[in-house]
Amino acid sequence: MSILRVVNLSKKLGDLQVLKEINLEIESGEVVAIIGPSGSGKSTLLRCLNSLEVPDSGTVYFYDTEVNAKKQTEAELNAVRQNIGMVFQHFNLFPHLSVLENVSIAPRLALGQPKEAAEKQALELLERVGLQDKVSAYPEKLSGGQKQRVAIARALAMKPEVMLFDEPTSALDPEMIKEVLMVIADLANSGLTTILVTHEMGFAKEISNRIVFLDEGRIMEDAPPEQFFNHTKNERAKIFLSKIM
Amino acid sequence: MHFDLPALTSIMIDFSRMTKWIPTFLEGVGVTVTLSLITVSLGSLLGLFVVLLRRSHLQWLSLLAKIYTLFIRGTPLLLQLYIWLYGLPKIGITIPALPISSSLFGTREFSTAIVALGINSSAYVAEILRGGLEAIDKGQTEAARSLGLSSKQTMQHIIIPQAVRVVLPGLGNEFIQMIKESSIVSTVGIFDVMYTSNIVKAATFAVFEPLIIVAAIYLTLTSVLTFLQRKLERKLNVDLKGS
Ligand SMILES: Nc1ncnc2c1ncn2[C@@H]1O[C@H](COP(=O)(O)OP(=O)(O)OP(=O)(O)O)[C@@H](O)[C@H]1O
Numbered sequence: 084m085s086i087l088r089v090v091n092l093s094k095k096l097g098d099l100q101v102l103k104e105i106n107l108e109i110e111s112g113e114v115v116a117i118i119g120p121s122g123s124g125k126s127t128l129l130r131c132l133n134s135l136e137v138p139d140s141g142t143v144y145f146y147d148t149e150v151n152a153k154k155q156t157e158a159e160l161n162a163v164r165q166n167i168g169m170v171f172q173h174f175n176l177f178p179h180l181s182v183l184e185n186v187s188i189a190p191r192l193a194l195g196q197p198k199e200a201a202e203k204q205a206l207e208l209l210e211r212v213g214l215q216d217k218v219s220a221y222p223e224k225l226s227g228g229q230k231q232r233v234a235i236a237r238a239l240a241m242k243p244e245v246m247l248f249d250e251p252t253s254a255l256d257p258e259m260i261k262e263v264l265m266v267i268a269d270l271a272n273s274g275l276t277t278i279l280v281t282h283e284m285g286f287a288k289e290i291s292n293r294i295v296f297l298d299e300g301r302i303m304e305d306a307p308p309e310q311f312f313n314h315t316k317n318e319r320a321k322i323f324l325s326k327i328m
Numbered sequence: 329m330h331f332d333l334p335a336l337t338s339i340m341i342d343f344s345r346m347t348k349w350i351p352t353f354l355e356g357v358g359v360t361v362t363l364s365l366i367t368v369s370l371g372s373l374l375g376l377f378v379v380l381l382r383r384s385h386l387q388w389l390s391l392l393a394k395i396y397t398l399f400i401r402g403t404p405l406l407l408q409l410y411i412w413l414y415g416l417p418k419i420g421i422t423i424p425a426l427p428i429s430s431s432l433f434g435t436r437e438f439s440t441a442i443v444a445l446g447i448n449s450s451a452y453v454a455e456i457l458r459g460g461l462e463a464i465d466k467g468q469t470e471a472a473r474s475l476g477l478s479s480k481q482t483m484q485h486i487i488i489p490q491a492v493r494v495v496l497p498g499l500g501n502e503f504i505q506m507i508k509e510s511s512i513v514s515t516v517g518i519f520d521v522m523y524t525s526n527i528v529k530a531a532t533f534a535v536f537e538p539l540i541i542v543a544a545i546y547l548t549l550t551s552v553l554t555f556l557q558r559k560l561e562r563k564l565n566v567d568l569k570g571s
């Protein structure tokens with residue numbers, strides 16, 4: 084069974100039809116890169132997957148559970164979201180909490196983990212993203228790359244089955260992009276199901292098994308990276324690639 | 329330039345007559361500070377309630393809160409005080425005196441002033457709190473909810489701790505404002521700082537001296553409070569850190 088399944092999803096924001104009849108299936112362990120021009124609906128699609136946006140029509144399934152903030156009870160929705168980690172372009176760390184608290188707060192509150200256990204796990208995760216020396220720092224003292232690595236550790240602390248990344252390196256200075264990409268590559272290679280919206284084409288090509296190309300709210304192509312980057316027949320994709328490569 | 333010397337001496341200011349009235353002035357300070365403190369506390373509780381109504385998904389509750397705020401902020405405080413004290417009793421709504429035997433605090437005027445000023449304050453506090461909540465980036469809520477926290481946990485552990493820091497200066501200002509604005513209660517015979525100037529004037533026939541003293545008292549109160557507020561803010565910034 085697919086871990087995530089999107090069926091006939093359409094979504095309007097304001098007057099704009101942002102997503103049109105999207106169908107998409109993600110299998111467990113897949114690494115999927117969503118690419119496309121600015122404004123094509125990539126973020127909106129990603130946000131529909133954990134119901135930060137609720138579709139106007141169509142359905143999102145996590146396994147066989149419909150994910151819908153308007154139809155599910157809050158407890159049901161929270162249970163699904165605990166299995167879907169999300170990393171944002173602008174980090175969204177909690178500025179009033181230390182790095183250690185940022186990473187341990189969700190297991191403590193949502194799973195009721197005792198403080199010691201949650202902090203022990205947070206330390207391990209921070210070590211994994213190379214920030215063991217920043218545990219007691221506050222977010223304002225971190226560089227962009229460090230913030231994003233904390234945000235990744237924070238999401239991992241809930242032991243999610245899928246990770247969603249929305250342009251995790253777009254707000255970073257060039258010299259910090261690599262440290263974040265390396266962490267993401269490490270996760271993807273470990274077998275964690277990953278959906279990544281990115282403008283880093285080289286990276287997408289390298290780590291993903293599938294490229295989903297979105298244009299004006301439609302999936303125009305869904306293919307393995309080798310085929311997409313070298314042999315796409317889609318005109319919009321060709322134009323897009325010629326502009327950025 | 330020429331001054332008429334006798335005329336000048338006749339307006340000479342003489343504070344020596346004021347010393348024996350110091351206890352009276354201090355009593356007034358007690359009333360003003362107590363009144364302002366109770367009022368702003370009550371206003372904060374009511375204000376929080378008003379914000380919750382204002383943010384309610386039920387349209388009519390939100391509208392009700394809007395009208396309340398509009399009315400309170402759109403009419404003078406003195407008028408609101410008169411309505412509570414003289415208007416509403418005509419239709420049977422009277423605020424009873426507090427059950428304490430104190431000529432300062434145990435009067436119907438004092439308890440009515442608490443209600444009128446507290447309600448007035450709540451509308452301003454509500455706006456301050458609303459601003460505080462709106463100042464927190466919606467990415468904070470999204471991050472918390474995407475981790476699977478409930479909306480209540482998100483409010484309690486993520487939004488409110490950050491909002492507190494944002495609203496604190498505003499609440500401090502509201503208190504300082506109330507110290508000054510509460511002086512209108514002197515018009516209904518409440519023995520606050522402002523009212524002491526009337527008492528002293530009547531007893532000594534000195535007009536200017538009591539006014540100067542009262543001005544100095546208000547200035548001292550507001551300056552000390554401003555200083556304390558700064559200190560608290562600085563401490564909170566150290567405690568809460570963050571960007
Ligand atoms: N609240 C809103 N009201 C109206 N239009 C919106 C709203 N939010 C987003 N949009 C528009 O919807 C379109 C799709 O937005 P989305 O963020 O999904 O695009 P994107 O592919 O992620 O773009 P980018 O690469 O710039 O991040 C954009 O044109 C955006 O301007």
Ligand SMILES: [Mg+2]
Nearest residue numbers: 125126127250
């Ligand atoms: Mg986007």
